[in-house]
Amino acid sequence: MIATVLAGRDGDLGVIQTFLDEASAGGAALLLTGEPGVGKTALLDAAQERAMAAGARVLRAAGAQFEADVGFSGLNQVLLPLGTELAGLNAAQREALKVAQGLTAGPPSDRLVVSNAALALLRRAAAARPLLVILDDLPWLDRVSSLVLAFAACRLGGSRVGFLAAARTGAGTLFDAGGLPEHEVRPLDGAARRPGSSGARAGPADYPAPRPGRAGEPRERARGTGY
Numbered sequence: 001m002i003a004t005v006l007a008g009r010d011g012d013l014g015v016i017q018t019f020l021d022e023a024s025a026g027g028a029a030l031l032l033t034g035e036p037g038v039g040k041t042a043l044l045d046a047a048q049e050r051a052m053a054a055g056a057r058v059l060r061a062a063g064a065q066f067e068a069d070v071g072f073s074g075l076n077q078v079l080l081p082l083g084t085e086l087a088g089l090n091a092a093q094r095e096a097l098k099v100a101q102g103l104t105a106g107p108p109s110d111r112l113v114v115s116n117a118a119l120a121l122l123r124r125a126a127a128a129r130p131l132l133v134i135l136d137d138l139p140w141l142d143r144v145s146s147l148v149l150a151f152a153a154c155r156l157g158g159s160r161v162g163f164l165a166a167a168r169t170g171a172g173t174l175f176d177a178g179g180l181p182e183h184e185v186r187p188l189d190g191a192a193r194r195p196g197s198s199g200a201r202a203g204p205a206d207y208p209a210p211r212p213g214r215a216g217e218p219r220e221r222a223r224g225t226g227y
């Protein structure tokens with residue numbers, strides 16, 4: 001696999017690598033914040049690539065506006081691939097998660113039960129190899145999933161689970177309410193923005209040049225001027 005090179009992001013990638021190392025050694029969480037278009041998703045992509053190259057399993061979900069009101073839709077996105085591990089939980093936890101995710105009918109469990117069950121499931125999934133949970137666009141995640149996942153993110157000590165999330169600046173997510181570590185992704189400076197400039201191996205094919213006067217084009221957005 002050829003690793004993607006992100007121009008101008010050596011510092012941010014260093015922070016992410018330290019986080020990945022900590023997470024796979026003993027559990028860790030990190031929230032990336034920054035303006036829309038600044039490059040958070042690109043950093044999540046890079047983190048995913050690095051984690052997978054190091055042998056970790058990656059579960060990735062993204063908040064979406066159309067699902068923000070659908071309770072547990074985010075949790076469902078994250079946990080759906082863990083069917084095998086789900087079967088290994090005790091019956092009460094298994095049922096709580098299946099009902100919460102809409103996989104089976106039944107009386108809903110208390111949120112604390114669901115939260116503990118989700119935590120147990122993630123820890124179990126990380127038993128064989130490190131697990132990285134990536135949550136993009138956190139503010140759009142439905143509220144109850146955010147609560148459950150933030151609960152888990154605060155209790156990763158001694159596991160090999162990493163939580164890496166991204167949210168726009170000022171969104172006030174439940175992850176920063178929980179006091180989890182944050183890293184602010186800043187707009188790229190001029191040198192790093194120019195494709196082909198020193199240290200930047202990304203070329204025009206990777207990042208199309210902005211059309212004059214069109215805010216929101218990829219490269220405009222990368223330097224944070226579009227918003």
Ligand SMILES: Nc1ncnc2c1ncn2[C@@H]1O[C@H](COP(=O)(O)OP(=O)(O)O)[C@@H](O)[C@H]1O
Binds near residue numbers: 036188
């Ligand atoms: N380091 C970079 N150099 C050049 N372009 C980048 C860089 N990082 C991101 N981009 C481009 O900028 C645009 C916005 O980045 P994205 O990661 O989606 O921002 P965010 O998730 O913060 O909204 C995308 O088209 C992306 O390819």
Ligand SMILES: [Mg+2]
Binds near residue numbers: 137
């Ligand atoms: Mg994004």
